[in-house]
Amino acid sequence: MATELEHYLADLRDNLRLDPSSEREIINELETHVEDRFQEMRGAGLSDEEAVKRCVGLLGSAKLVARQIYEAHSQGTWRQALLASIPHLFFASLFTLKWWGIGWLPVMLAAVFGIVLYGWCHGKPTWLFPWLGYSLLPVVVAGLLLLYLPTGWSWLTILLYVPLVLWLLCYVTIKNIKRDWLYSALMLLPVPTVIGWFLAVKQEDKFSGFSLEHLYDFAPWIGLSFLVLGVTVAAFIRLRQRRLKILALVASGLLTLTMVTFASSKLGLFAFIILILLMLSFLLVPALLERRIRHGGQQVAT
Numbered sequence: 001m002a003t004e005l006e007h008y009l010a011d012l013r014d015n016l017r018l019d020p021s022s023e024r025e026i027i028n029e030l031e032t033h034v035e036d037r038f039q040e041m042r043g044a045g046l047s048d049e050e051a052v053k054r055c056v057g058l059l060g061s062a063k064l065v066a067r068q069i070y071e072a073h074s075q076g077t078w079r080q081a082l083l084a085s086i087p088h089l090f091f092a093s094l095f096t097l098k099w100w101g102i103g104w105l106p107v108m109l110a111a112v113f114g115i116v117l118y119g120w121c122h123g124k125p126t127w128l129f130p131w132l133g134y135s136l137l138p139v140v141v142a143g144l145l146l147l148y149l150p151t152g153w154s155w156l157t158i159l160l161y162v163p164l165v166l167w168l169l170c171y172v173t174i175k176n177i178k179r180d181w182l183y184s185a186l187m188l189l190p191v192p193t194v195i196g197w198f199l200a201v202k203q204e205d206k207f208s209g210f211s212l213e214h215l216y217d218f219a220p221w222i223g224l225s226f227l228v229l230g231v232t233v234a235a236f237i238r239l240r241q242r243r244l245k246i247l248a249l250v251a252s253g254l255l256t257l258t259m260v261t262f263a264s265s266k267l268g269l270f271a272f273i274i275l276i277l278l279m280l281s282f283l284l285v286p287a288l289l290e291r292r293i294r295h296g297g298q299q300v301a302t
Contacts, residue, residue, distance in 0.1 A: 004052045005034060008062055015066035017180040019126065022073055034059070067242075076126050076237035077174050083127035087112060087134045088190070088230030092233075096223030098216060109138065126183070130233050133187040137194060184286035185249055186236060190229055192257045193286040197222050199271065200264035221263040225256040246283070253279040 009031060016023050034055055041051035061067055076084075090108050093099070116135045121130035201215055215222075232252035239245050257279060261272040 005038065005055060008056055008059070009034070011062040012066050015063050015070075017066075017070055017182075018073055019179070020123065021186075026069060026073070040137060070242070071240040074242075075240045078238070079235040080125070080127045081237040084130050085234040087131050088226050088233060091134070091190075092223045092226035092230060093228065094223075096214070098219050102232045108133075124179070129187045130189070134189055136187075137190065181245045181286035181290040182242065182245055182249075185246075185283050187231065188282040188286075189233070189249060189252070191282065192253060192275055193225055193229065193260065195278065196260035196267075196275050197225070198256055199275075200260055200267055218263055219261055225259050228256055228259075230250055241283040249283060 009027065012030070013023065013027055016024070016026065037058070038055050041054055042048065046054065053151050060088070078098050090111075094104055094108060099105075112131055113136045118126065119125055119131065197218060201218060229252060232248050235248050236245050239248065257272065257275045260275070261267050
């Protein structure tokens with residue numbers, strides 16, 4: 001097949017952003033279709049150059065075709081939507097029913113790690129990414145708890161801990177970005193909310209540190225915020241258009257962080273703005289990283 005057509009198909013592949021199995025199947029079918037049309041046009045007496053131009057003209061813009069294919073194949077099933085929302089619903093029930101004091105939290109975390117391991121070894125299906133985000137939460141919470149160490153030790157430990165955490169988050173994020181940056185954003189979705197609730201509880205008890213008593217006070221609001229995240233993830237899986245998926249993630253972040261600020265009398269406007277910026281960074285940074293990685297790959301290819 002002519003080189004221009006190969007470049008067209010490569011450009012199409014770069015913009016599909018589907019799971020690997022669906023992407024391979026679609027590209028193979030499209031290659032077969034394009035090859036057949038190319039040979040037909042050559043058989044009709046057209047030169048290679050004319051046949052290529054005619055094929056590309058019939059197909060249209062690679063980005064437009066990729067977007068149309070994405071919207072036709074990106075909608076997950078209701079089963080996938082349920083599987084993706086389950087970790088959020090787990091934590092919503094954990095706080096709503098106040099079960100963390102009777103041993104359910106370790107059980108849930110063990111289940112999360114087991115399901116993440118299973119999904120990672122079975123092709124990283126779409127429903128895996130919310131589970132993957134919760135598997136990173138113990139790392140984030142451990143870093144927040146370092147703030148309660150004596151002043152000198154806390155700063156020393158944070159200086160050692162933060163680079164390790166950033167490396168881990170970057171490693172996992174970049175692995176997911178190679179497929180689609182939206183899944184990295186989906187993975188990181190609960191992190192700003194968890195940090196917000198942690199700060200809210202801490203502000204309520206500045207002198208004695210993190211208090212389970214105040215955690216009980218916030219429990220209904222925390223459960224409701226995780227329920228919002230669960231509904232958001234289910235909608236994300238079922239939506240077809242990327243813009244609507246992005247809008248769903250932004251709207252859920254704004255809503256849950258507004259709930260954090262409203263429920264806490266100690267967090268002010270400044271803390272709310274910082275949390276919003278943190279949430280937006282979890283959307284923008286993966287998008288920018290993906291663009292840089294793809295741009296670098298195209299430069300190497302050329």
